[in-house]
Ligand SMILES: O=c1[nH]c(=O)c2ncn([C@@H]3O[C@H](COP(=O)(O)OP(=O)(O)OP(=O)(O)O)[C@@H](O)[C@H]3O)c2[nH]1
């Protein structure tokens with residue numbers, strides 16, 4: 001089976017990429033699978049596309065091999081687009097999904113249901129030695145719940161209700177999430193390229 005490197009240390013993303021890429025006969029190697037520890041890559045971009053490019057190119061250049069990277073996050077309209085590209089570090093530099101989610105809930109206290117619109121965005125960059133990097137984006141529209149619910153998924157999933165549903169993303173099975181998520185929609189745009197890899 002063909003293997004692709006996904007430049008992430010996020011176990012939730014790794015799980016989803018494994019499931020999503022298995023459809024194309026592609027196995028996933030993440031930064032958690034390397035023998036040596038990989039230093040954190042500084043995400044200095046101001047857009048998801050820029051940060052995905054930074055991560056993919058850093059690992060592609062270091063190992064001289066094709067690499068994919070995902071930069072993603074939650075965009076809340078009532079918060080002027082926050083947490084956006086800062087989704088992973090919203091409540092502080094030390095990553096903490098629970099604290100991040102609580103910060104969003106606190107800031108939205110008293111905001112009525114019809115003003116809680118939001119979307120998950122995912123940019124996937126493909127970096128290859130000798131080629132120009134390209135990026136595809138996917139998005140999942142929805143809203144922020146009044147209470148966290150559900151145990152599946154990761155990150156902000158317990159507070160995000162996709163517009164196609166009345167349940168939070170964390171109340172969806174991984175198969176259900178992978179058929180509607182921002183990551184799924186970004187990968188769909190990579191379909192032709194992925195089919196040529198396997
Ligand atoms: O509920 C969620 N469901 C998702 O499907 C999802 N995808 C991303 N996120 C959140 O957005 C930030 C990404 O930041 P991010 O792209 O920098 O990733 P990361 O720092 O966790 O790992 P890495 O890939 O950079 O190594 C993190 O806070 C994630 O929790 C999600 N939350």
Ligand SMILES: [Mg+2]
Nearest residue numbers: 010043071088
């Ligand atoms: Mg990150």
